[in-house]
Amino acid sequence: MRNDRIMRRADVMDRFVHPDGGPIPTEAEVERKIESALAMRGIAIKHIIGSQKVFVNDSRWAIECDCGAGIACTPGIDHTTCVLCGNRYDVEWPDEEILQRIERTLLERPARLPRDVDARRVIAIRSWVPSQSIDDLEAETERVKELLRDRGRGAG
CATH class of the missing domain: 1.10.8 (Helicase, Ruva Protein; domain 3)
Incomplete structure (x- = not known):
């Protein structure tokens, strides 16, 4: 767990993107990996279905998906995708x-x-x-x- 900042999506998803280790992935790498994982399961990424307010849970920025999953988020990135169901959301950040x-x-x-x-x-x-x-x-x-x-x- 990071102690220098509240964790972003790439911090949470690093082992998902690089299972054998490696650098913290970029947002683009995370998004490509999510798309690939969903496609392998026959799930298409949906168009943005709505917006959710971001919260911090256990040192992670996140929103809650309609499917019940928590979705890690990154400040400055205004949309995110659920790795379980493919729902996409606009993320509502505080100023x-x-x-x-x-x-x-x-x-x-x-x-x-x-x-x-x-x-x-x-x-x-x-x-x-x-x-x-x-x-x-x-x-x-x-x-x-x-x-x-x-x-x-x-x-x-």
Whole structure:
């Protein structure tokens, strides 16, 4: 798991594109691999069927497909394709300033909780939903950091 940024589609899909290892793929490589994998299963990529608001789940930018799958997304890329069903979506991103604040705030949190921290006291480690204001996210992050400080651990 990356600690330097919230993961993008290529970060999540690297083993899918390069099963034997290799560099993080480009967006074009990921899209070609998805198209190829869908074609092998007889699934055609659909035209854009709608739009979805992006969220952060477990350190990954994503949207939810109508089929129920999570689809990894990349800031600055305004569309994405579901690797399971071929649905394509326009991705609704927060404005750039808010996006940067979301990433900065979430990166102040650990990627994983130490085993001795009661996870029930922490709603989410590196997650955000569009209905959560940036002020609420920042306040929640301060509570996470305080909990970890109280346990004798830093939040990095």
